Amino acid sequence: MAGKPWSGRFADRTDRRVEAFTESISFDRRLFQQDIRGSIAHARMLQTVGLLTPEECQQIERGLLEIQAEIEAGHFAFVQEREDVHMHIEAALIEKLGDTGRKLHTARSRNDQVVTGLKLWAREALDRVDGALERLQRALVDSARRHREVVLPGYTHLQRAQPVLAAHYFLAYVEKLERDRSRLADCRRRLNVLPLGAAALAGTSLPIDRQAVADALGFDGVAANSLDVSSDRDFAVETVFVLTMIAEHLAGWAEEWILWSTQEFGFLALPDAICTGSSIMPQKKNPDVLELIRGRSARVVGSLTTLLVLIKGLPMAYNRDLQEDKEPLFAAFDTVEACLELAAVVVEGASFRVDRIAERLDEGFLDATTLMEHLIALGVPQRTAHEVIGKLVGQCERRGLKRLADLTDAELAEADPRLGPEARGVLGVANAIRAFRSYGSTAPAEVDAQLARWTSRLHLAEGASPAGG
Amino acid sequence: MAGKPWSGRFADRTDRRVEAFTESISFDRRLFQQDIRGSIAHARMLQTVGLLTPEECQQIERGLLEIQAEIEAGHFAFVQEREDVHMHIEAALIEKLGDTGRKLHTARSRNDQVVTGLKLWAREALDRVDGALERLQRALVDSARRHREVVLPGYTHLQRAQPVLAAHYFLAYVEKLERDRSRLADCRRRLNVLPLGAAALAGTSLPIDRQAVADALGFDGVAANSLDVSSDRDFAVETVFVLTMIAEHLAGWAEEWILWSTQEFGFLALPDAICTGSSIMPQKKNPDVLELIRGRSARVVGSLTTLLVLIKGLPMAYNRDLQEDKEPLFAAFDTVEACLELAAVVVEGASFRVDRIAERLDEGFLDATTLMEHLIALGVPQRTAHEVIGKLVGQCERRGLKRLADLTDAELAEADPRLGPEARGVLGVANAIRAFRSYGSTAPAEVDAQLARWTSRLHLAEGASPAGG
């Protein structure tokens, strides 16, 4: 029964099929650095409180760093029987140090050890994601500045609605990503509480100093209830939820840009370098990266579902089911990190087909609402004004006129006498854009103010990007 | 084409089947108070900026309050053709006031109006949920105090692991609920940003004052990008996620108490008033409330999934799909509020069957880990100590001894010479409990400290509950 550190009371060997079924080393090995970092902090604390001698502590630390180097160099043998990365590292330490190695697991359990490693890993990964979010925000702000003068049709129900500045459009995604960063920061704060020292579920009778470990590992606090620690996976679920929202934002954006890359919309030109072709159709150039960003949101939602189903109905405290928290967490991070990186590549590489957009900007009566508001400002009740302009649009459609401006002064006045010649001042997309004035609107001054705010907030050099696009 | 406020450009009536399919009045009518509150704030602002006269504003406000009273009294007729609660209220206002009523929808769209109402509703509901969480925390702390002296077997893998104080157990759930409250507070803060004034998607050319509306409605800020507002449902998804985590915590707890109510565990006595019987089996007394709390977590997860699927791949800005945000949000709130209320009823009503628990506390070798730690404190490496005690447990099992204390001094010493007679000082559940000392552990002093912290934090009267249970 050698080999299992928990086998004292067992009379029979573990079935090989059971070993294969229960192992986690195939996926948790990526926690090796965090495990070693946690163990070093733990060992130093054990020394401080007298459970290790300074020499033992030093040996352990040196041994662990050697093991880390071996893993990094690819010289470390992982075997199924040793279950997980934590057992591997401890077993290797015992091979190196004998009894001194056997002391490392003092006053801790795998339950709290694993969660400590996983939290350290997730904390770093959250920080990487935050960096990637910021990079994508910068790419978007940069695009906003590059396309400052471009006017786009804005859509609701995917029908042309009102004109918007391209810069306004880009900043809308910057806002969404900012909420993602805010959620991420809240999640990180809640996660950043030390579990180590909760031991299996009840704490320990040994005189440990958990605050010292928290300080050494950069945790903001120490978990106050050992049963809670042993049973808690909130941090994993909340983390994956934060990632899910990012994935959803990217999926909506990707959908939009897939549409905009069609022959029919024709708003966007994607460089060859980010497209792929077809094995059968020689003329194809497909926006695969965008499609995969959209599609991979599904994997993140699936990971969240996995975690929510996993923890459902589990009584306290630790249950082995919880081992299954890692793969969905890793999958969600891997997916979102890759999607964020590629999204920035696409935003940086794509350019608007400005002429193509401008060519059809007059379609869709994008100025109708502004004309209605012109009437309202003259005292016409909104509902009445809405109907007046609605009928003018209907008239245009029946007569094949593409623009409200194609109506004569007489026709306008007939619809409502208050629609005098000065009404032309808000007709046409350019005029309509200039007419906006509310905070948060697509009014040029408002957009400039927001652009300045983000430029400063993201520490971008002002005026670095040329106007136009 | 009378009846539809948007029908100016339409030549044909809406198909009745389409009206039935697209209506939301059957479920959004519960937003009527929030809609009216939002409209009053909007009207006052319109007056301030000169788009309504003081008289018009006063008439509108009075009209809206009359409508509110009619709805509250059940005298208001809801009809499918008027689509949603917002159209109903505006149409009723126009019936009352004519042209003045027609002015209310100035400088807003249903897009921003609906989200404003929904955010106001969700904000209130979040506050109710926070209150219910706090009440449940109090019930748990109160139970912790009532059962201060009770020792429970603690479990991992649902196998008896180490002894824990009942108070420690109850506080573990208080911690989980505290994280829920923390998530809720973060979500509320992010939600509490005014959408109104974003209009359809681009803002407005009318001179509105959005900050004034935010102040009037208690929003902490004003949304900075109209396209973002028109397309955003982050607040709904995050809210339902917060509720999902609460539901998951309750489901785990309910599962545990269902187990504890079995004949086999027998830890808990549930009062008749919260149980139900069987239509066929005369002897049955079932913990239905707990089962339904566990089962209803599924509905909340389902609501979250609905929202995540709903928004997946939607381009900007508003799409009609988003109308479907309300039912899952309402369902999640209704479910979680009811579950929280009943959970408190159960916690308050349930009592531990202390004799029954105590009777079998000696089963499961709950003191084995403490004995191992006793050896560690004497300098035995943890892995060695673990094996020594593991073998002693195996020996007990083979010989039919239920407790480590049933071994003789000689047998203990044979296992390891350092296991002298003083080792008996940590044997037995009572001794084991007393031996704990780490922060966050089940050590009596630690648990008392936590109990004091929560008593103060939740403003409970100290010492109000009798010790014991």
Place this chain on the structure above:
Amino acid sequence: MAGKPWSGRFADRTDRRVEAFTESISFDRRLFQQDIRGSIAHARMLQTVGLLTPEECQQIERGLLEIQAEIEAGHFAFVQEREDVHMHIEAALIEKLGDTGRKLHTARSRNDQVVTGLKLWAREALDRVDGALERLQRALVDSARRHREVVLPGYTHLQRAQPVLAAHYFLAYVEKLERDRSRLADCRRRLNVLPLGAAALAGTSLPIDRQAVADALGFDGVAANSLDVSSDRDFAVETVFVLTMIAEHLAGWAEEWILWSTQEFGFLALPDAICTGSSIMPQKKNPDVLELIRGRSARVVGSLTTLLVLIKGLPMAYNRDLQEDKEPLFAAFDTVEACLELAAVVVEGASFRVDRIAERLDEGFLDATTLMEHLIALGVPQRTAHEVIGKLVGQCERRGLKRLADLTDAELAEADPRLGPEARGVLGVANAIRAFRSYGSTAPAEVDAQLARWTSRLHLAEGASPAGG
């Protein structure tokens, strides 16, 4: 303790909050007809085996039919204390008949009674859905026939790929719906097994005849294991899965038609009667029905998730959690039935904007693959031919030529000498379409064959629709 039919062993009344929390009458009342049908069949069987006299049976049957009439007429009072529709009906029967009514629940439990009613309901609902699927198939086949001559650009990656006949396009959805009908039929067959007589979980000691009940209620068989019956909800989950796949198919189609209704695609004209307008933008005409069909797929996926989370980890046999199966099942049916009905309305009402489609059919090099296949047929290896045509497309793009046919004979021959003048015979969309020949392809003869197959299979009158569209 009057009022609860299971209260014999209970000393205290049920808490009102518990009654409100555990009731299901608010949503299971829609099962009243199925419950009564099941009870009548049960009573007749009880008479056959001698557990009821013929008179008692007659009284019960008459009483149940009276109750059904009262419910249908809206004269039946539903009260929370009576929990569910089954208790309501039985209690009303007892009020009418006294002891005779008290005999109805002989040899059955609510567990098997509820599932019997729910299966009867679901079976009818599945049949309605099958009918709705067939109606939608007919509408699609009819559209295929109306648009037999129309050529559409086919897409992959939402990029123009190859030309397809509109009839081919419509039949693709007919195939998808046919798989849905096939899944539905399999599900119905598996569902259609009688649970009644399994009683609570173990069967009964009374001499019932389950086969007779199955025959009376139209079940194909009798469930062979009472524990399985008491714990089984496979039929509900599989039913909702079948509905989910329908919802997914409709969502994909709705997305496509939303795109096709944009100003940019412009393929489809939707009648006013199925569109709605905007409260603020006078010119808008939005494809709300399609958006809601797309959006409501989320609710069905959410219902499936609810059921999958609900049953996760439940031990045998019945647990009260299972009461929560009804609402997601009802929601999924209501949603899918409404979506199918409206989808047929849209398909029947929409018409292709044939001129608009034709105008741009030459864009996107839809004939490139056919030209490549022309080369392959002449012996050029596919990969070589693919590269030759790919380069010709690249050349056209760089020179601003929209069509391969714009290249001269010399240019074609220069690319590959085998590209002689006869290659023009496959250039242009019309020629490309004519060139197809594989089974299942968009070749006109193949499409006609498929159209004939579906016309016959769906019992549509041949040639009823005029060609063209």
Place this chain on the structure above:
Amino acid sequence: MAGKPWSGRFADRTDRRVEAFTESISFDRRLFQQDIRGSIAHARMLQTVGLLTPEECQQIERGLLEIQAEIEAGHFAFVQEREDVHMHIEAALIEKLGDTGRKLHTARSRNDQVVTGLKLWAREALDRVDGALERLQRALVDSARRHREVVLPGYTHLQRAQPVLAAHYFLAYVEKLERDRSRLADCRRRLNVLPLGAAALAGTSLPIDRQAVADALGFDGVAANSLDVSSDRDFAVETVFVLTMIAEHLAGWAEEWILWSTQEFGFLALPDAICTGSSIMPQKKNPDVLELIRGRSARVVGSLTTLLVLIKGLPMAYNRDLQEDKEPLFAAFDTVEACLELAAVVVEGASFRVDRIAERLDEGFLDATTLMEHLIALGVPQRTAHEVIGKLVGQCERRGLKRLADLTDAELAEADPRLGPEARGVLGVANAIRAFRSYGSTAPAEVDAQLARWTSRLHLAEGASPAGG
């Protein structure tokens, strides 16, 4: 631009980050055998219709088999630039054969090629799962026979309800698994339709014979609509749904056996070989395999969610999102296959602790319902009889009597005069079991009949297992 078989029209190389993001070779390489099998069938058909010479076909076949051998031997180099397993194999073939290799991709696209390979793979995997389901059924039937004489408490609401034979219990799971096999067979039938020849989305102008390919590859039919093929992933979703239901059944069973392995229930003894210990608690022996079977159901539900989110709202035909179908499909199969294998290991290895079960069988008034039915058979209305027995149970509880049999004849008669001494004939668990008689019940004769049915159906040797357990 060498290297990409679709690069004819491309001027720039693919970005390395894009290659890394879009590759699928890291997970689709497991399709290599299916891809090669499909390609050989395709090549033979191409020869038959004259698009390849017999020699070319022979070369291709030999080349593909060489490549298969290289991959199997681990000598094949996979590189990211070649995207997927299909491109790898084709490129290797071209390296071997030059122009002849370039002909293989004639009249097919990756779209139909990939789906063909995936369907072949899924079909084999479904057959493996069906075999594993059957093995588990056999293990259960074998356990039913081994424990034929054991009586268990049956549960509803996890409260003791009525007694059931252990054999009846095991057969309940056999029924559930049989429904799984039935669903699987339906799914396999619907899946087993040939996609190859649909080409990209519209079929081909080359004279292929799809029926011949279907025959060669064992497909039951040929897909009738190329657009449908190009966009369809029903088979993947339905397959994962079938697996989800299996996972749910296993999760419920695992939960039950986790409970039964507790100290408190004590029904089951699990061999050491399938348990694991604790790193800190020396006495622990945990049912990890069962916990992981329960927990891994979450991954399968997550995979289903991923697929349902993935396909949501995708227009026709192929979109690159669909590449993401493979990982959830593989994960679901890997998980369910492993869980089924281990479930059989556990069922075979576990034994009931018969004495422990019997010891407490008298608790919970398991005979109360039978006693009630005894009264009903004497003409007492069910509701009255229910109340009579309910009160007797209440009386026992108040007086501390554990069993109804502990009541005197006089006390029984006082409750209802028809409760004469012969009523004792149904009291006690053994009598209660013998009293059952309905079809599908736990009546010994009924259970024997079911056991015989399954023994024969699963081709188990009769009488091979000793009675008892």
